[in-house]
Amino acid sequence: MVFDFGYRLRELRVRKRLTQTQVAYRLNLSKTTISGYENNVKTPSLDIFVQLCLLYDVSADYLLGLDHRESIIVDGITERQRKILNSLLQEFLSQ
Numbered sequence: 001m002v003f004d005f006g007y008r009l010r011e012l013r014v015r016k017r018l019t020q021t022q023v024a025y026r027l028n029l030s031k032t033t034i035s036g037y038e039n040n041v042k043t044p045s046l047d048i049f050v051q052l053c054l055l056y057d058v059s060a061d062y063l064l065g066l067d068h069r070e071s072i073i074v075d076g077i078t079e080r081q082r083k084i085l086n087s088l089l090q091e092f093l094s095q
Helices: 005-015 020-027 031-038 046-056 060-064 079-093
Strands: none
Touching: 005 031, 005 046, 005 060, 020 031, 020 046, 046 060
């Protein structure tokens, strides 16, 4: 199966419920540029690539199609909340 970078970008944008215009505004780019990325016509610079990872809360490996596992960002939670999440994950993994 061939990885489609543009499709991954579009999929992440839709999940975040953002329009191309909104993404363009946040990254200080044009809507045409975002469309170009999503249609595999343009390739983002390294700086923009990093900004896309941060905007969509994904790893670079995920955005590049090297890792197909999704991640959950848990910054800003308490140690108690972290323990609860860990317990839940262990419960799911033991099934």
